[in-house]
Each structure stands twice: as structure tokens, then as C-alpha cells.
Amino acid sequence: MITITTKLLSTVIITTVLFGVLYNPKISYSEETPKKKNTPKVDVHVDINGTDTMMYSKTSFEVKSGQKVKLTFNNTGKLPKAAMGHNVVILKKSVNLIEFCTEAVKFPTEGYFPKSREKDVIGRTKLLGPGEKDEIYFTAPAPGTYEYVCTFPGHFALMKGKMIVK
Numbered sequence: 001m002i003t004i005t006t007k008l009l010s011t012v013i014i015t016t017v018l019f020g021v022l023y024n025p026k027i028s029y030s031e032e033t034p035k036k037k038n039t040p041k042v043d044v045h046v047d048i049n050g051t052d053t054m055m056y057s058k059t060s061f062e063v064k065s066g067q068k069v070k071l072t073f074n075n076t077g078k079l080p081k082a083a084m085g086h087n088v089v090i091l092k093k094s095v096n097l098i099e100f101c102t103e104a105v106k107f108p109t110e111g112y113f114p115k116s117r118e119k120d121v122i123g124r125t126k127l128l129g130p131g132e133k134d135e136i137y138f139t140a141p142a143p144g145t146y147e148y149v150c151t152f153p154g155h156f157a158l159m160k161g162k163m164i165v166k
């Protein structure tokens with residue numbers, strides 16, 4: 001009787017341990033625990049808000065060439081994304097802002113960003129609806145002045161600014 005109980009008990013313990021090993025993600029996937037690869041080193045943090053009045057809270061900011069920049073963009077508005085979505089797209093120097101935005105409006109399902117133009121930007125956030133936030137990381141390019149803009153249709157008239165790289 002004692003033997004049977006002991007056997008049963010051992011079986012239960014072994015089963016429990018095995019179950020734990022197999023189904024506890026902390027044990028079985030310990031090597032895949034997220035590492036800090038998604039939080040790169042940052043030299044400077046820039047915060048910009050976009051509003052329902054079609055404005056950026058910052059129309060310029062300054063960084064130093066080579067700095068690792070973290071840009072946080074908040075859509076602080078309340079209007080629906082389809083009516084008042086915002087993004088921040090930092091253009092390379094060679095790119096014409098109006099021409100770029102004129103093309104971007106043809107891509108509503110891609111957040112008003114033509115994927116083929118990825119090479120023309122230094123960094124860009126997603127198109128954000130009310131209360132949404134996006135964070136991007138990039139390295140400040142060669143010294144100069146770079147334009148950033150919201151590519152939502154019609155917004156480029158008001159929603160633009162300059163990134164000054166020293």
C-alpha cells in the first residue's frame with residue numbers, strides 16, 4: 001500500500017515537473033527571453049506632438065551629426081484618424097517636400113507613405129490616430145537642414161518643420 005502511494009506520488013510529481021517544464025514559457029523558452037535589442041543607445045530625445053489644429057508642437061529641433069536620435073511622436077488630438085491622422089516623415093535633402101507629399105497621398109492604405117520612397121527618408125513614424133504614439137530611432141545625418149512633414153493629405157501646408165543638424 002505504501003509502495004503504491006509512493007509510486008503514485010512520484011508519478012504525480014514527475015508529471016507536474018514535466019508539465020511545468022513543457023508549458024511554463026519561462027522555463028522552456030528561457031533562452032528566448034527578450035533581450036534589450038529594441039532599446040538602442042540614445043544620445044538625444046526629441047518629443048513632438050501633432051494636434052487637431054493641424055500643428056506640430058515643434059517646428060524645428062537641433063541635433064548633432066552622428067548622434068543617435070530617439071524621436072517620440074504623439075497624436076494628442078481627438079479627431080478620428082481618417083479625418084486627422086498625423087505622422088512625421090524626415091526627408092533627405094535631395095527630396096522635394098511638395099512632390100513627395102503629392103505622391104504620398106496616393107497611398108492611403110499604407111499610411112500615406114509610398115514604400116518605394118523609403119530610401120528618400122531619414123526616419124518616419126507611422127500614421128497615428130488620436131491618442132496614439134510612435135517612437136523611432138535614427139542617426140543624425142551630415143550637418144545641414146532637413147525638412148520633416150506630415151504626409152496626410154493637405155497637412156504639409158501647415159505640418160512641417162526643420163531638423164537642424166550641427
Ligand SMILES: [Cu+2]
Nearest residue numbers: 086150152155
Ligand atoms: Cu497631419
